[in-house]
Amino acid sequence: MTPQRLIILLICKKLKPIDFRYLNLQSRQTAEVKEADLTVKGTYENGLLNGKADLDAKSLVFVMVDSTVLHFSGDNVQATYDGSFTDFNLIDGNLEADMQNTVLRLDTTHYLNGMDLSVSSDLQVDLAARDFQLEKTQLILDKQELEVNGSFQVDTTNSDIHTDLHYKTGDWIIEEVLPMIPRALIGNKLDDIQIDGHIALEGDVKGTFSETQTPKVTSDIAWHNGRFAMKDLPLDFEKADGLFDLNLDLDNQSNVTIRSLSATTRKRNLVTATGTVKNLLGNMLLDIFATGKLYITDFADFLPEDFTQYDGKANIQAKTQLSYDPETTFSIDKNIIKAIIDGQFTDLELLYDDTMLVYSPDLHVDLTFPVTEKPYKINEWLNAKVKTSDLLIRNTRSHTRKEIRGSTIQLDAYTNNLLDSTIELKFATTYQLNQLNIWADTISAQFFQPQGVLNNTNQMRLDYNGNDVRVYVGNSWQSTCSSMGDLIDFTTDKISLNAEIDYKDNEEHPLLQWSPVVKLQATNAKAEIRDLEHAVEVPTLNLDFNTQKCVLKKANLKFGQSDVNLTGTITGIEPYLRSNGLLKGNLELVANYLNLNELIAFVNGFGAPDSLVEQAEQIAAETGDSPFLVPFGIDVNMNTTIKKALYEETEFRNIDGRVYVKDGVLVLEEMGLTNDAARMQLTAMYRTPRMNHLFLGFDFHLLDIKIDKLIAMIPEVDTLLPMLKAFSGNAEFHFAAETYLKSNYDIKYSTLRGAAAINGHDLVVLDNDTYKKIAKKLMFSKKTENKIDSLSTEITIYKNEIDVYPFLLSIDKYSAIISGRHNLDLTYDYNISLVKPIRIGLDIIGLEDRLKFKVGKAKYATLFVPEKRKVVESNVLELKTLINKTLQENVR
């Protein structure tokens, strides 16, 4: 009889607690049940054990010894098995089991360690093949539910465990579950991570579990109401809800796909994320799309310490690829592979260093890191595209208004590595604005549609193009209704500016601090300046400027009636700004029309020293006098070509010559002029050493002038040579004089010096009363023809004395030598020495309107007779020669 044929009806009840021990040497398995209370009901037939067994045992131990040791044990075991057991090898049935202090250990690694375990499973086990098939298996480990279906098989040759399981958890509480995870699975990867909340997982465990292999675990994870914090991550996250796909492959690479994740950080800031995390347990590679609705005030620690006040909201969208290795310190420069960040800031307010306020109601920033296009060759590292409808930068500590405000701003900016403190910061940006307003103390400026490039690739460089610029100097900003500056109001249509700036902190003057190198082109510029009657218009301006020199390529200026074109070079700017040198200019001025009266008013007092300005103010207050002050601190040499010029009431034409202004001295040098009366050459000097001591000197040479026109043009000539009005015809007139003036331009007669020479040809003596009296006294014939071949005389002015040096006058058959003096009080002392046909003298003495004629000695009878000339007469001739010679030296 063989056992297969034996049918045994088993009805065993209430066996007394006994110990069971099972030993299978072939499979090197042992099983031991202690103090078992076993109830078995079933049949046994031909090796098939079929029935139901209820087991209560104090403990259960199962050990399988192979290359590894599998240990499974539990206490207080309550188990019910309903099924079959074939040939003491095949188990097929339903197992319901509860045990406490459950231990599952592989070698020294615990996978379950002292937990309460509840198992419900439809299982099939081939003990010989060590093959386990699980269906409808539910495990409850310390209240954490887990459904497992599938199979695992322990390799009989090497004890490797081959798994093909599907699992699904209940709603786990992470902080309770994490301690259950075998450290062998995750090592210390989670040591720096704090995570909790509710989590549910469903997935598969497939693969071989051996000394060299671990099975792959996939899991769909649902996490809600969670919290997450990680070392080196400066933000903690709360109220987290997320859906993840986890692929845990300890032998290769573990990845996580974040299907959705939302959380709050710092209480009220909402962040979301989707993306992937590759190599989860190693050097992670993250590809994340994250959004954030953030309050700036909650992220103060991210801002430099210099920002002392901050407010606003940010709506951030970031697409980021980065690596992260918990073993190394996180670095933006090294860990971020690629980031595209789109930030929308509202009501952004930053206060820098308690001084500079930056405000924008809506600021849009697109950051790209790193950059692939490198248009400026500055090792471009970060690209920022900025848009805002309104940006305000204000100095909050200044007692006067200092702020910059731009509207509809677009920037496309690049920088080199911001985080590398060993290299100089480089940046470049294009900019485009609808309008830019700048206020600095009493200067305000408006720029319309400016656009261009600003960079510091080598030096700070600004390329600027704009449609309209308005600059006000004065207190316009205080006005609520008027934009007009009360000192200067400057506007322009189109403006193009290329500027390089090299900031030098050690300089005091702003121009030297910024050291600009500028190329400027402007059209239809206009400046209205207080105290100037007319605006200065600049239809065309083209200049290159740096602190060494300014090249005026073209400057068309219009002010009042004046219309001039300026070209040339201005140098010495830096010494001038340092107050240790003159501003030097070498200019060409071409004008169709120049109103000198307006020009004088325009440059009046420019750069005058404080002492002189104080004098001017004092004198103006006391007397109302306001004399012209020649500009100081400049040395400008100007070649002029002027078609028409107006000075006082006289209009001049075709003016050529040089004008230079040197530190308070104005010189007109060899100016050629033409008017209705004559061709002229004028050299003049005007300087203002002090307000009540103004120097005026001139050398005036008139060629071929009609005498009546000369007197009409320069009435002072009649004072110099009253008898001249008795002649008609053309003359050459050369007059040099100088004097100091009082602040009201009154002549200081004690300083008056002058010399004049008059040469006339083919003159006619006008038949007036004086001539008639002289002719009668000198017994001129009534038939005398009153024509004069020539007239040549020298005149000097000294204080109020006008001395007419002897000159020969020939009328018809008469020759006379005229000399004498008259004073500015119109008293006369003249002598007419008739030398042909007889010698007789006539003294003319007295006031102009009460002249006395007295026949007397011929004072200079032999003056023009060399062989009879007396010593005194020779001296007189020498002085005449001296006067003429020194006058002629001024003529070139």
Place this chain on the structure above:
Amino acid sequence: MRKNHHIIQSIRKNCIFGLFFCLIVLLMASCDLFNRDEKFDKTLLSGYWVKGTLHEFYNANGTGYTWDTADDVTEEEAQPFTWTLEKATLTQIHQMEMGGNVPKTYTVTKLNTTSLEYHDDYGKYYSFVKDK
């Protein structure tokens, strides 16, 4: 008779005119005869001279300058001249900054360590005292 009377009248007129002419010539010659050509020591001219508000300064090297405080002019703002003194003739040549010279000739009538007096040909007299 009548013709002779005319001849006599004509001779008489010529004689009177001749005598008158001779008288004038003698008078004119006498002027030169009495003309005193005084000579002054030019070294005495050096230094400051003042006439009311009018100041003149003569350097020994033939330069000098003048200013008048009545016109709010200081010594530093004085205007230059060169001078010569030949016998009694003092010639000042005032130099203009603009170029050009203004000569003035005076006849010195007194020059000592304390006084300087001169006049021009038009009867303008100047009397200075030495300003130490």
